[in-house]
Amino acid sequence: MSVSREEVQKIAELSKLQFSENELEKFTKDLSNIVDFADKLAKLDVEGVKPTAHILDIQNVFKEDNVKPSYKREEILKNAPSAQGGCISVPKVVE
Amino acid sequence: MKDYEVIIGLEVHAELSTNTKIYCNCTTEFGADPNTHCCPICTGMPGTLPVLNKKVVEYAVKMxxxxxxxxxxxxxxxxxxxxxxxxxxxxxxxQYDLPLCENGHIDIEVDGKKKTIGITRIHIEEDAGKLIHDAYTGDTLVDMNRCSVPLIEIVSEPDMRSAKEAVEYMQALKSILEYLDICDCKMQEGSLRCDVNLSVRPVGQKEFGTRTETKNLNSFKAIQNSIEFEIKRQIEVLENGGTIYQETRRFDDAKGEGYAMRTKEEANDYRYFPEPDLAPIVLSDEYINSIKESLPELPNVKKERYLKEYNLSLYDANILTMSIKTANYFENVVKKCNNPKMVANWIMGDFARLLNENDISIDESKISEENLANLIDLIDKGTISSKIAKTVFEEMFNTGKEAKQIVEEKGLVQISDEGAIKEIVEKVVENNPQSIIDYKAGRDRALGFLVGQVMKESKGKANPGLVNKLLLEILNK
Incomplete structure (x- = not known):
């Protein structure tokens, strides 16, 4: 396996996700397959090929610095499971 | 105890004063009701596409x-x-491996000595939202108005060796940002803040010690105090045979104490990868040069010019050029009254004190440039004494009235009529026989006392030069 169970666990933790033993096993297998597939690139000769910064051949896509109206607050808070005082309310965050 | 060397590097975050956010057209204005400057892009709704604000690139390149x-x-x-x-x-x-700007440096001055501080990189990024802790419900409330406000992060080399150097460096960056007019630098509102990386090592040791990072300092005082606190703490730990851990810390300025953050995710595994939603930024040399040509005169250059053109001391030039507002004001007053030294003294003396007491900046004061120039003309011409000028100045500061008008209304014109002064001098001498005896006995203080009496008698209006001259004439008869 090119991805270890510990690595999957660590990525899950960083992503604030919890997996069962079965899921951990499944993801370890799936992620390993994906990494193995992508690993084919490592076998290619890329001498002289510039690293890809973007998959499309585009550059310098800019917007002008002109203010347009923002959304109504009700719209912004619509998808929040809980809101109070005009804010999205989340469980207490401790530093 | 061993001698220790302190190694400091700063990561400075500056909010750019663009009209709009970095990837959408919401306003960046500070202080609005929560979540009223938001749209699907800056709140990260699925399926939205960010587009980079052109001004952000321009401002970062300027810096x-x-x-x-x-x-x-x-x-x-x-x-x-x-x-x-x-x-x-x-x-x-x-930005990770290909930032917009790299390998720079600026000069700072500490205790009259010049020092160059290296700048590793400057990159663009978006700010995060604001969390408010609701004491009543115990919940955390999220205000996303600040989400995606554009920032530049300026990362220094670990070139600073004391709190003083760090503060000077921060001050120098602030001046430059203000001169370029790309950040409002309101530290209390968080538009300019910094993280301090700090380690200590015994003098002579080659390797760096383990460093800590104190986050989010938003005043010069907090920078100074947090650095002094952390230096002391690290040395104490080492002296007691302990170990410094690489950790992220906070500084409570009210308590004057730093503490380690409790978050577990200290592993700092950010898994950077190229942003697929945004196109690469390609800048031509022509573009870069055109920005270079548009740069204003910067603080260091201005300072040199003040030394030469106005013949000011290094101290004066430093203070006057620190803020672009002060520098502009100074230059405009000098243009009108051509007495740079006196203008400098007023701006750095009484003016600075009153601005400070009223917590306003020089461009917000009621004294126009022309008005200050007129006041200085009145002193230069001898119409009022510099002592009276102080009273006039306060009145100008409080009311915004013309110097001349105040002088006329209050009858403050200096008495330079020899005859009139002589009369007062003679009266004072007559009333203070003991002082005359003291003076003749060689006690110089007596002269000062007599001058004071004459000034008092004339309600401060007598020309001090004449008072001195006439007194001496009588005493030495």
């Missing part, structure tokens, strides 16, 4: 050029992944 950086012809943006409720996308768009 890069002003700090002697090499500007990248090819640059890209990356995702920095971490989970925190103030970051709705769960990643911050920043």
């Amino acid at each position: 890069g050029l002003a700090t002697n950086c090499k500007i990248a012809n090819f640059s890209k943006q990356d995702r920095k992944n971490y989970y925190y409720p103030d970051l709705p996308k769960a990643y911050q768009i920043s």
Whole structure:
């Protein structure tokens, strides 16, 4: 396996996700397959090929610095499971 | 105890004063009701597409050029992944391996000595939202108005060796940002803040010690105090045979204490990868040069000019050029009254004190440039004494009235009529026989006393030069 169970666990933790033993096993297998597939690139000769910064051949896509109206607050808070005082309310965050 | 050397590097975040956010057209205005400056893009709704604000690139390049950086012809943006409720996308768009600006430096001055501080890089990124802790419900509330306000992060080399140097460096960056007019630098509102990386090592040791990072300092005082606290703490730990851990810390300025943050995700694994939603930034040499040509006179150059053109002391030039507002004001007053030294004294003396007491900046004061120039003319011409001028100045500061008008209304014109002064002098001498005896006995203080009496008698209006002259004439008869 090119991805270890510990690595999957660590990525899950960083992503604030919890997996069962079965899921951990499944993801370890799936992620390993994906990494193995992508690993084919490592076998290619890329001498002289510039690293890809973007998959499309585009550059310098800019917007002008002109203010347009923002959304109504009700719209912004619509998808929040809980809101109070005009804010999205989340469980207490401790530093 | 061993002697220790302190190693400090700063990561400075400056909010750019663009009209709109970095990837959408919401306003960046500070202080609005929560979540009223938001749209699907800056709140990270699925399926939205960010587009980079052109001004952000321009401003970052300006800062890069002003700090002697090499500007990248090819640059890209990356995702920095971490989970925190103030970051709705769960990643911050920043720059990883190809920042816009690299390898710069600026000069600072500490105790009259010049020192060069290296700048590793300057990159663009988006700010996060604001978390408010609701004491009543115990919940955390998220305000996303600040999400995606554009920032530049200026990363220094570990070149500073004391709190003083760090504060000077921060002050120098602030001046440059203000001169370029790309950041409002309101530290109390968080538009300019910094993280301090600090380690200590016994003098002579080659390797750096383990460093800590104190986050989010938003005043010069907090920078100074947190550094002094952390130096002391690290040395104490080492002296007691302990170990410094690489950790992220906070500083409570009210208590004057720093503490380690409790978050477990200290592993700082941000899993950066290229941002697929944004196109690379390609800057031509022509573009970079055109920005370079548009740069204003920067603080260091202005300072040199003040020394030569106005013949000011280094101290005066330093203070006057620190803020562009002060410098502009100074130059405009000098243009009108042509007495640079006196203008400098007023701006750095009584004016600075009153501005400070009223907590306003020089461009917000009621005294127009022309008005100050007129006051200085009145002193130069001998119409009023410099002592009276202080009273007039306070009145000008409080009311915004013309100097001349105040002088006339209050009858403050200086008495330079020899006859009139002589009369007062004679009266004072007559009333103070003991002082005459003291003076003749060689006690110089007696003269000062007599001058004071004459000034008092004339309600401060007598020309002090004449008073002195006439008194001496009588006493030495």
